[in-house]
């Protein structure tokens with residue numbers, strides 16, 4: 001099959017078999033330009049997929065293309081236009097961020113002067129300023145992650161692979177890194193494939209999300225489809241959730257108690273809002289204090305609660 005012209009990444013029946021484990025199993029998936037999240041628990045196969053896409057590891061069977069190039073035969077060409085931020089730290093402690101990123105820029109073919117300029121720009125973009133002249137050995141985890149990100153961007157790639165970029169960061173560092181990833185996609189026009197085992201955080205920055213579990217595809221959808229409003233209402237009251245549930249059940253509504261919330265299913269064609277009226281009337285009749293009444297929204301983690309397709 002010829003890869004789609006607009007596809008960033010496409011795989012067809014991709015399988016990677018290690019002696020004791022199948023890391024990827026018959027994975028067929030396509031991504032377009034933009035920020036794509038690759039989500040899965042530890043060991044799901046995310047890093048293995050990235051290494052195959054970079055042409056660093058061969059697949060056992062199946063095929064993969066990156067920006068139209070075949071990963072089995074064009075790894076060098078792919079790595080010329082794709083940046084890679086590895087999961088694990090591989091930074092030399094005795095050199096400064098500037099020296100390291102200039103070196104990486106020269107490795108990718110830039111002359112020394114251009115490499116120095118690009119490195120300075122890129123380090124500024126990722127938020128490293130005066131610290132960039134100090135040896136990396138004294139950096140915090142957040143600063144080290146930024147150096148890894150800078151070296152992935154310094155050769156002006158069309159696409160970057162970011163493997164667990166928020167690993168080891170505190171909540172503020174995590175927010176800053178996520179904002180940076182959004183900017184890479186939105187302001188610099190570089191497509192991004194970003195992995196995480198934390199499902200919630202990718203909802204904030206991605207256009208599209210791929211969920212894998214034990215090397216198998218669970219779902220690949222736009223973020224809008226993951227988080228779209230569902231046909232259910234969530235209700236929270238101060239006291240009396242059980243009596244509210246009983247009253248609505250008696251009135252013919254489909255309800256379920258989930259902790260402090262009551263979810264009420266809305267029939268597909270309830271244009272008149274009859275279910276909302278029923279909830280309002282029941283709350284009123286029982287004289288309950290309403291805390292929340294809202295349409296439920298899905299989350300990426302809901303995929304893991306759905307039965308496998």
Ligand SMILES: Nc1ncnc2c1ncn2[C@@H]1O[C@H](COP(=O)(O)OP(=O)(O)OP(=O)(O)O)[C@@H](O)[C@H]1O
Pocket residue numbers: 018019021022023040041042043044045046047048049087164197
């Ligand atoms: N070189 C290898 N040899 C043997 N098994 C491997 C190798 N690389 C990965 N694996 C196994 O393949 C599976 C997928 O690993 P992979 O690193 O791709 O997962 P991951 O989703 O990136 O998780 P993590 O974030 O923990 O690295 C795991 O069971 C892992 O132990």
